[in-house]
Amino acid sequence: MLIENRTFDELKVGDKAELNRLITADDLLVYANVSGNHNPLHIFDQDGDGDGRPEAMAPGSFIGALLGAVLGNVLPGAGALYRAQNAQFHARVFAGDELVIGVTVTDKNERETTVTLATEVRRLGDGALVLSGAAEVLAPRRKVSYNSHDLPGLVVQRHRHFEKLLKRAEPLAALKTAVVCPEEPNSLGGALKARDHTLIEPILIGDTDKIAEVASAMGVTLDGVEILHEPLHRNAARKAVELVHEGRAEAIMKGHLHTDMLLRPILDKQTGLRMGRRFTHIFVMDVPGQPHPLLVSDAAINIAPDLKTKVDITQNAIDLAISLGIEQPKVGVLSATETVNPDIPSSIDAALLSKMADRGQITGGLVDGPLAMDNAVDIAAARTKGITSDVAGQAEILVVPNLDAGNMLAKQLTYISHAEAAGLVLGARVPIILNSRSDDDMSRLASCAVAALHHARMSGKQG
Template identity: 40%
Template sequence: MVYASFDELEAAVMKKARKSRVAVVEAADGHVLEAVRHATDAGLVEPLLFGNRKNIVDNLERLGLAADAYEVVETTEPIESAVQAGIAVKEGRADFLLKGLIQTGVLLKGLFREETGFRTGRLISHMNIVQVASYPKLLALCDAAINIAPDLEQKRVIIQNSVDALNRMGIDMPKVAVLASSENVSEKMPETLDAAKLKEMNENGLITNCVVDGPLSFDLAVSPEAAETKGYCSPVAGDADLLVCPNIVSANVLIKCLRHMAHALTAGIAVGGRVPVVLNSRAASAEDKFRTMVLAASAAG
């Protein structure tokens, strides 16, 4: 399955047998609750709110919602909210998590407590989805937010985390482009050596349910014309579903260039845990948060 836009992804999510259940960690935030209301009214989610009940209710009422509009779980401090939300996931009461008024480090520290069962033994990584007018389908990108300078094994897990999420979204055998500045392997450029090894890992069954090629320059990954001009023959070239950047700097620069210069729509989630986690900044608009909830609901399977 290929999605041309977030609208198509949203339509597919809405066809699911039941609404996704979202656990909102430290939900006493007007922007977050506005996004939750939008998602709830659209029929996307059923919310479960964690935090100080009075503060949550005050924010609900400021939005014109009844105090009992959504289920609220009272907690006394942010890390308790994170732990209790993780336990809700473990008990099957939530399909994905949404960061509210809590620092990302505190959220993850709480989720990583043993009693939550959130950790799967894998590295936690980040995946963005991008909708850009010049590309015919949604494009995934990793890792622009969590892992700073991943080594070869970490890159393998980062790829598998994203591939597994794409598979749950209905994207079978995604085409993975491991990016570098050139398609040529050179000892002077370690990222090209890693890319070649990751391709070999895929061929040997160590990275599954996808097709990996690399090293590939960005133009080869997304432009059929560039691949044809350079005479580069590959099932991935010009048709990538997932771009894998060498490090957080290159990934972060690329996603921000697409967002601010190419006016791309973006959404990002943390993957590798028991369920996806939405880590939008507080400054993100309600529309951005809603789009990311659509992604998380889809990636939750």
């Protein structure tokens, strides 16, 4: 878009300009970080005045700063410099309000080439006056025309999708969960925090002395928490399986032990928790900037899955996505290319999975493949490649060719794209919450929320 400024000689008293701006919670987070003003009144999930609800109120200085967009971009435009500004505030602005920011030239000073403008901000809808005042600017002398361009982008590292999952899981009964070997701060702290959020009712299984020592070092109490003494990791994992068979546990949560040691008794053909479908791991990822959660499977269990295993991987992921509130999940089956290439086995598997879904062998979602990563998640890339599909460019589930690809993708999203990842294993009688030792509190909470939501739907307890 071509933008032109208005030079001092071109400006006339009575000239007007205005812009509209929708205020979002992310705007207020960005402003808090840039300005250093961390007043909780302005933060979307904080209660700054003690009335029991978050305010997400825009700071007055933020509203005043919006005038700069009109003055710097439109009237006078490029080259304008502030000399002075005064403002009076008449109403408060909150996230979700849309504003009309306007300026009107009221005076020109020939000697100093300054312009005075009346400034006004109103709330769109009810027309309420938010701000009134005046600004004095040094007007540009030289005509400038340019094409508008995007500034370097900002992505707010707020994990709104996980926040919604936690809120959705709040009304559910706490999931009775066997927590295996929570013998270090992350695993114990995650279980206790999930208990505090009423997501799970933990039964701690492990070395009671180690668990107590960790709790003491963390300064937390274990009052009211059931603890079963099983100092050997393999016995603790077996005990978790026994609790499921006894009906005392509705989920299993990994603590501070190796994944293969946890899964070994669960996979036992005689005494384990098999249900006929392959065990598959699913990352539920909250990627900043993405409009929906992104599910990635399988990135932790099946190393080189064949077509039959990929059917279970796909079906498990669809089932979980539905539990999270995605009515008809869109599944992109990934390969290196979006066309079938006989020399690339993953492209053939992807095409077969897509056709199997068409024929009802995979149900509950829309499946398309092969898709490359770009045209699976970016609609513009899909259109550039000429792909017409209900899935391409808007996939909510990504089925990867093998564990290598899935693990690399999930870690790239986590460590480069700043995503949070919840981890769950499906295919057993109960959900298995599989966190990494490096996962933070939000990841652990989200994993418990995901498990609770899936268990509630599959057991018919979801309201």
